[in-house]
Amino acid sequence: MTGFAGGCLCGRLRYDSDGPALTAVNCYCTDCRKAGGAPMTHVVLRPADLRTTGESAVYESTADSGGAMRRRFCPVCGATTTTDIVARGLITVNAATLDDSSWVAAKANLWVRSRPAWAPLDPTLPTHEKGFPPRA
Ligand SMILES: [Zn+2]
Ligand SMILES: [Zn+2]
Numbered sequence: 298m299t300g301f302a303g304g305c306l307c308g309r310l311r312y313d314s315d316g317p318a319l320t321a322v323n324c325y326c327t328d329c330r331k332a333g334g335a336p337m338t339h340v341v342l343r344p345a346d347l348r349t350t351g352e353s354a355v356y357e358s359t360a361d362s363g364g365a366m367r368r369r370f371c372p373v374c375g376a377t378t379t380t381d382i383v384a385r386g387l388i389t390v391n392a393a394t395l396d397d398s399s400w401v402a403a404k405a406n407l408w409v410r411s412r413p414a415w416a417p418l419d420p421t422l423p424t425h426e427k428g429f430p431p432r433a
Contacts, residue, residue, distance in 0.1 A: 301340075303395040305371035305378055310351045312378055312390065318342050321392065321401050325416060326408035326428070328358060332368050332377045336416045338403050339389035344381060347388050353378075360384075362428065385429065 302313035318340045329337040354372040357365055364384030370377040378394045381387075392401045406424040418424070 301390075301395055301397070301400075303378065303390065303398075304351075305374050305376035305394065307371060307374035307376075309373055310349070310353045310369070310371040310376070310378055312347055312349045314342060314347045314390075316342070316346065318390075319387070320405075321403045322405045322407050322429070323403045323419070323422070324407045325412035325418075326361075327411050328360075328366065329380075329408075330411075330413070330416075332356070332370075332380075333391060333393065335393075336412070338392040338401060339380070340392050340395070340401060341387055341389050343386065344388040347379065347390070349379065360428070 299316040300314060301316060304311040320341045321338060322341065323336060323338050325336045352372055353369045356368045360366045367381040368377050369379045376394060378391055380389045392398050403422060406418060406422050407428055409424050410426045412418060
């Protein structure tokens with residue numbers, strides 16, 4: 298998969314990318330869970346590789362690492378579509394908002410220490426207690 302597109306529930310906030318996605322991860326952190334209403338699977342890419350169009354609002358919070366996280370969401374329907382991980386120079390797309398997410402395959406489980414017991418976990422994936430492991 299190279300290019301992909303998606304958007305919020307009501308369609309006012311859209312994004313697209315020529316790709317390629319760097320990776321995909323399942324995140325069990327409390328912030329993702331609250332923002333998305335469930336644990337989130339993210340497609341990870343560079344900010345320059347994503348285009349956003351339409352109305353949006355940004356909620357900025359501080360990650361466990363101390364870096365800024367900017368979650369972009371639709372001011373009308375409230376769906377969170379992307380998160381800018383400023384310190385990492387990465388942006389993530391909430392895979393649940395993709396028009397076609399059939400190609401997404403998570404490569405790791407992150408923030409498992411925050412996982413609620415009801416959230417299913419793929420035991421075959423590398424699992425990390427906290428966030429993105431240091432880049433190799
Ligand atoms: Zn919307
Ligand atoms: Zn998270």
